[in-house]
Amino acid sequence: MGSAIDYGEFEEGRHVNYWDLDRAIRRELRRIYAADEFAWAEPRLSEFGDVVGHTVADNADYVDDHGPELETYDKHGDVVNRVRYPAELLETERLAYDRGIVADAFEAPPGRDEPMPLAHNLAMQYLLSYADPGFDCPVAMTAGAALVLEKFDDGSLSEYYEALTSRDYEAVIEGAMFLTEKQGGSDVGATETRAEYDEEADCWRLTGEKWFCSNIDAEGTLALARTEDAPEGTDGLSMFLVPHADPDAAGGPWTKGDRLEDGPLDPDAVNEQRYRRLKDKLGTISVPTGEVELEGAKAYLVGEEERGFKEMTEMLNLERLSNAAASCGIMGRALLESKIHAANREAFGETIDQYPLMREDLVDMAVDHEAATAFVFEVARLFSERERAERGAEPRSAESTSGGTASAGEGAEDAYRLMRLLIPVAKLRTARMAVDTASYAMEVQGGNGYVDDFVTNRLLRDAQVLPIWEGTENILSLDVLRALEREDAHEPFREAVERRLESVTHPALEDAAETVESEFHDLETALVTLAGEDAEYAQLSAKRLAHYVFDVFTAALLLEEAQAKIEDGEGRLALVANRFVANELEDRDARGITSGDRFALESFDAVVRYEAISVADLEAVPTV
Incomplete structure (x- = not known):
């Protein structure tokens, strides 16, 4: 794996290659990828780690101070729902999507005959989260929405699927998942949003309020609603795709290229929804999160009526793994900043990494990071094996190019049952570990770590949402019980x-x-x-x-x-x-x-x- 790293050579944890410096993720991907997959992925992950370590890291700090802004109405009082993004965030988006951060796991990338495993999407999210865990949220939901359409769409939404999985930034749309309602919170069964079929427009129309909507202006938003006479609780929910733009007026999905070329939508082309405001958040500033009033918004049924919650759990599984990968990425960046600072900061005549207490802290931070990364990417392997089996592909051996082997070969059913237990555990534990690691990294930096000029301040603020997104620790713990009881x-x-x-x-x-x-x-x-x-x-x-x-x-x-x-x-x-x-x-x-x-x-x-x-x-x- 190479010689020891001299962290004293670096000034801080940016303008470096995160892939090259993170031997834990390199080891884990070598273990879980098939040999040909790793050979294809390694140079691309190295190049992505370099881009994230340089351009994206700088962009993320700028965006943290100059985040997206919402213009709900134009000067005439018409609804435009325009979110203004800083150029630095748009550059980060292009750098990620053009490199296949979503596409490679759904469509065969150049140089391959089949898609990469979904673990590859999670690996790129991991590296992205070294610099911008906030933007990783739209990336994760784009992959999640694509997975749902791949599984449950009858082909009528193929334009949206193709745009979600495009490798060309100009043709990309992003995904979102609007679940939370003010009165329900974690109780999704309390959803009050209603869906009625509009015969004349040949689409469904959704009416209701969604309270915590990240990536608020996504074109590929999935939302849950209750159709007429549907039962109460989660059993009565159906899933719908709700575009940002009126699909008839916009002539199809409104892509990144459309936004960049045409500017904000004409009010007549805005889908019937109103973005009330963006939340003033502690962190993850790069993803706009707000409140949405659906006012008869045009929508398309995905899958079967009254099976929406069950279908949405497929996206939720991937989102929870994405949350865990982001947690590991934050831990990796926090650890890197701590190693570099400790190797350079002198106190009482020695660099502080020479003192026993700091040595013990850095050792245990490193062990936590490697443990979390190993767990998350083992679960990612299980998830990938299950998805590969559902797509009808042959199971792949995860034989390591260095001679070791992963414990591959579970049947698809066993892989599903095991991942159902381990996914909530992965999200639950790593989110807490990310908060603790970022907090201590701030302490290692001393007073500098507490101020906005240094990245540990943002790492902690960004990490703090991870125990909340995609289910709190209590909700996830109950899901563990359900996996044991219902799935054996x-x-x-x-x-x-x-x-x-x-x-x-x-x-x-x-x-x-x-x-x-x-x-x-x-x-x-x-x-x-x-x-x-x-x-x-x-x-x-x-x-x-x-x-x-x-x-x-x-x-x-x-x-x-x-x-x-x-x-x-x-x-x-x-x-x-x-x-x-x-x-x-x-x-x-x-x-x-x-x-x-x-x-x-x-x-x-x-x-x-x-x-x-x-x-x-x-x-x-x-x-x-």
């Missing part, structure tokens, strides 16, 4: 953990593997206990259970990866895996103070700077 997800989960632990044989991993196996048995006991308890007690325990699932699965995954790397003669990942197990699963007497643990001091260069460790050297390195 514990069965593929048990098989996946056991398979990984069985692969771990090296003595350097032995103690950690025994700890994980013991905790795994305790987790199984917890699952059996909850299955026999009443619903109230199960809900009370749901959040602890979700975090327990993350810790055990991630530990087993890292140990499996470390074993594969040991077989290739590389020992560094064993240090990361052992540290994760020690931090998350071991009980330590006197909180570890009496243990004599010097791991952070003796393993700092390996964990933080990616210094190579031979397998023979593992015996000389403490394992906790």
